[in-house]
Amino acid sequence: QVQLVESGGGSVHPGESLTLSCAGSGFDFSDWPMYWVRQAPGKGLEWVSFILTGGETYYADFVKGRFTISRDNAKNTLALQMNSLKTADTAVYYCARGAPAGTRGQGTQVTVSS
Helix, strand or coil: CCEEEEECCEEECCCCCEEEEEEEECCCHHHCCEEEEEECCCCCEEEEEEECCCCCEEECCCCCCCEEEEEECCCCEEEEEECCCCHHHCEEEEEEECCCCCCECCCEEEEECC
């Protein structure tokens, strides 16, 4: 069955960096646009970034210039390099298949605090 497993979250200080990873299985990873979405405490799900099958990338305004999404279709993995983290980036981060509300993994917690 379709499975997505996120990893790489943690607790950091403002200005620091983290790299999230997502491993996909049970489907043809290269055929699907892939998303990073997040959910902060008490808030709804919001998309952060996505990458199309051809490699085109898109970012929400609030992460543009700080985050970089990438994919490795040979390894069925998705990554999100997050630099200059802010307290507002604190959330559970999910990778999602095909759409922001698509099949997601269990998520990985990112906490940014001073």
